[in-house]
Amino acid sequence: MTNTAKARWQELDRAHHLHPFTDFHDLAERGTRVITGAHHIYIRDADAREYLDGMSGLWCCNLGYSRGEIIDAVARQLRELPFYNNFFQCAHPPSIELARVLAELAPAHMNHVFFTNSGSEGNDTVVRMVRRYWDLREKPSKRWIISRANAYHGSTIAGASLGGMGFMHRQFDVLPWVTHIRQPYWYGEGAGMSREEFGLEAARALEAKIGELGADNVAAFIAEPIQGAGGVIIPPETYWPEVRRILAKYDILLAMDEVICGFGRTGKWFGATHYGLEPDLITFAKGVTNGYQPLGGVLVGERVARVLTTGGGEFGHGFTYSGHPASCAAGLATLAILRAENVLDHVERVAAPHLARRWAGLAEHPLVGEARTLGLFGALELVKDKRTRERFQPSGRAGMVCRQASLDHGLVMRATGDSMIIAPPLICTTAEIDLLVERAHKALDQAERELRGV
Ligand code: PXG
Secondary structure: OOHHHHHHHHHHHHHHOOOOOOOHHHHHHHOOOOEEEEEOOEEEEOOOOEEEEOOHHHHOOOOOOOOHHHHHHHHHHHHHOOOOOOOOOOOOHHHHHHHHHHHHHOOOOEEEEEEEOOHHHHHHHHHHHHHHHHHHOOOOOOOEEEEEOOOOOOOOHHHHHHOOOHHHHOOOOOOOOEEEEOOOOHHHHOOOOOHHHHHHHHHHHHHHHHHHHOHHHEEEEEEOOOEOOOOOEOOOOOHHHHHHHHHHHHOOEEEEEOOOOOOOOOOOOOHHHHOOOOOOEEEEOHHHHOOOOOOEEEEEEHHHHHHHHHOOOOOOOOOOOOOOHHHHHHHHHHHHHHHHOOHHHHHHHHHHHHHHHHHHHHHHOOOEEEEEEEOOEEEEEEOOEOOOOEOOOOOOHHHHHHHHHHHHOOEEOEEEOOEEEEOOOOOOOHHHHHHHHHHHHHHHHHHHHHHHOO
16 A cells, blocks of 8 residues: 555544544544555554554454455345344244354353444443343332443443443543442552452452442443453452352342353353353354354343243344354354364463463563463563563653664564453464564563663
């Protein structure tokens, strides 16, 4: 692409396009990075520079960018039946077939699925289902939903209320029956405690909140198995078993937001399986179609499904594109590849152990306070002083500097505050993981020179 073509894209973009989650002033100053193509695990920008995509698009292109089978399946479906709805006692083969496959892959007690177009709509659906469930069980006082600080559950009003992002909450009115407890972020908040102790303490914040609200008023707890956008927060091993105990004790539903964890990121089909949990609801999106088509939804466990399907009356909820045939075709093709190529096995036996070993080496770097991984998630905590965990000031600058350094070295690595995060495609080979880590290392060196002025 010529420089004039790139300049024209940038100019038109600035003139007309309001981007999601973007400071428009900053964007106008720095200019848009225009991405023009991609193959395998690499993206290409308008300057024809290639980057190893350490973020799988936006946590979704788990099989990379070159899966012709998914593209062909979508095209075939568009020719066969480009649209029909799933309302009013209708359905079509792709939505029916995808529901069957998802029920097969989900934990054994989950046999039903509701389709949406995104993770945010999935979490709105969770809210609607939870409310309907307790109403049908004649416990209408159970209305509060407990979530966690620094969670991300999407950007509709319900999704953003459930999420625990303060900067989002300040821009609208959070729904009044949503409340947040602390997150299980040991490195950031557990100084002076062992991981295990801290995990228990963070879980017990849930019990304290239930006590404060009254168990008869609490409908559900919603959480990501591992927080993604919040900075790849991997809870201590003590956390989830304690949460499970508390929810069972007080008869409160567990809704797991698996929009990022689902479909192999941890090496299992779901984060719930990784942690041995039996959630009542699972929100999914992103990786279900490898990001090639918009699709999300909610997997529903027997306990809720039985009440919804036998309780009588209409569930007044749905979207025109709930179970769109082309999206479902993309989902079927994606899940077929994940199965046929034993991708989860590759993650569990090859890629994740290799990433864990190589990523741990980055902890030696003077800028890195902690290097953690689970499955194909990775995070680095950038610190000024490794011993005291002191951060650079102003907060967030180190992350931005390292993010730019990473791009300079041909790697897409995200910054969340001063944590650097990766979630590379699940199909990464060990050599590609080596390349990713090598580039991350160079980025850290460059960021250190800049941050310490040496
Ligand atoms: N839940 C989780 C756990 C997510 O990560 C959503 C819900 C919402 O999905 P939709 O499809 O409505 O976007 C997400 C989305 C980031 C980032 O900064 C992460 C997401 C979206 C945008 C940015 O890492 N995750």
